[in-house]
Amino acid sequence: MSYKRILLKLSGEALMGDQNYGIDSKRLEQYALEIQRVKEQGVEIAIVIGGGNIYRGVQAEASGIDRVQGDYMGMLATVINAMAIQSALEKHGMYTRLMSGIKMEAVCEPFIRRRAVRHLEKGRIVIFGAGIGNPYFTTDSTASLRAIEVEADVVLKGTRVDGVYSADPEKDPSAVRFEKLSFDEVIQNGYSIMDMTAFTLCQENNVPIIVFDMNKPGNLERLVTGEEQVGTLIS
């Protein structure tokens, strides 16, 4: 096994599937099964899910809502997605805990680092909702920060593309996919992987990032078992 403890970052938009808003139940089910395959390999799993399918802080300003207020709305959106994932995982018999960056006793535990680590050690899948609980951050920064805090071996950024390319592969047919990049190469070439806050947190704390296609069946398992090179590794 390549990794013992992973932090899986999923964007809220990924949960939309073919819809243009909200949560697609087929996609949710597919993700639950992918996660189950990895869980069965004995890997400890933490998950951060975005909220972009429901609400985004930057949207707020455009619609006349205060930015900070909008960011909190975005954080609450991530809790909705986290609850949906939790439910899908539990339906398949996995043990989970939802921990929130904003206190919400009725639906989730508050984030307490030691407790999160304990859950992981006991084999529970820990989902981190409500971001880090502060405005002006993103769920990518949440993924980096929580990965460092729980000492995850890697941040796995699940996307719709199978890695980092030299150019946009949808526009430029000569674009090539990288198997590996250093943090410096990503910055020098301006490849967009995560926002800078999230990216430098990983860089400074030596947490590798893998960008991979979460929608390709079996990809997550292949990546974690190391049986095949999947996505782009940034280290």
Ligand code: UDP
């Ligand atoms: N957000 C925030 N602080 C955090 C995490 C998220 O303010 O620690 C807000 C922010 O407004 C963001 C929204 O929640 O736009 C939804 O998260 P994000 O856009 O990162 O979700 P994704 O793009 O991954 O779906």
